[in-house]
Amino acid sequence: MPRITAERRAANRSRIVAAARRRFSRDGFDQTSMPDIAAEAGVSVGAPYRYFAGKEEIILEIAGDTFRMMFAPVERLADTAAAVTVADLVAAAIDPVSGEDTVDAAGQAVTVEELLRCAVQAWGLLLRHEALRQQARAGFEDVRGRIAEALRNGQRAGSVPTALDPDRGARVVMALLHGFVLQHTAFGLDDITAFTRDVRIALNDTGPLREDH
Secondary structure: OOOOOHHHHHHHHHHHHHHHHHHHHHHOOOOOOHHHHHHHHOOOOOHHHHOOOOHHHHHHHHHHHHHHHHHHHHHHHHHHOOOOOHHHHHHHHHHHHHOOEEEOOOOOEEEHHHHHHHHHHHHHHHOOOHHHHHHHHHHHHHHHHHHHHHHHHHHHHOOOOOOOOHHHHHHHHHHHHHHHHHHHHHOOOOOHHHHHHHHHHHHOOOOOOOOOO
8 A cells, every 4th residue: 555645645634624613613513423513524433543542632733823813913023123012913913804714723714703603613522631731831831921922122112011011911912803704603793894893992091900808
């Protein structure tokens, strides 16, 4: 039997991920089995197990594609713009969601809607699988650290308030983005342009901060 080439192996893997993404998006994670994924991909029942231990690994990879789509522009902005603002970081992450299509880690075309629907489902999965949660947390902390450093640069440039703690401020940015994904996917937040504008208005609010007593 001829040995499978690296290119063929990568193509098969991408095919399985794409099939899983369609099924998870359409039918839900819990309602999709590995045989379902194999059938969707048009491969043998055992083929997905050559690349993944189970469907949990597949959806975590898909969720990773989602957050790379959103956070790659944030990281580029953090690396290149000295006078970045909190609103700039949020807007940079939201902008890719305004399109209909993007590419995954393998460079394959994918719809934004499929990615977001899978990402929301993955959050619930992390509560049940500690090993997967630790993997996701490592990625989260890496991005949060980059955002915190961008906020420190903004403070030095005068574009970010010095009263803001960069590490806690990075969590605020992440919380806004995660909340946006949930609202956009599940609760009908469709006007992304207006949302981005309102983020800028809200984050530029100079009213007095209420202190807890």
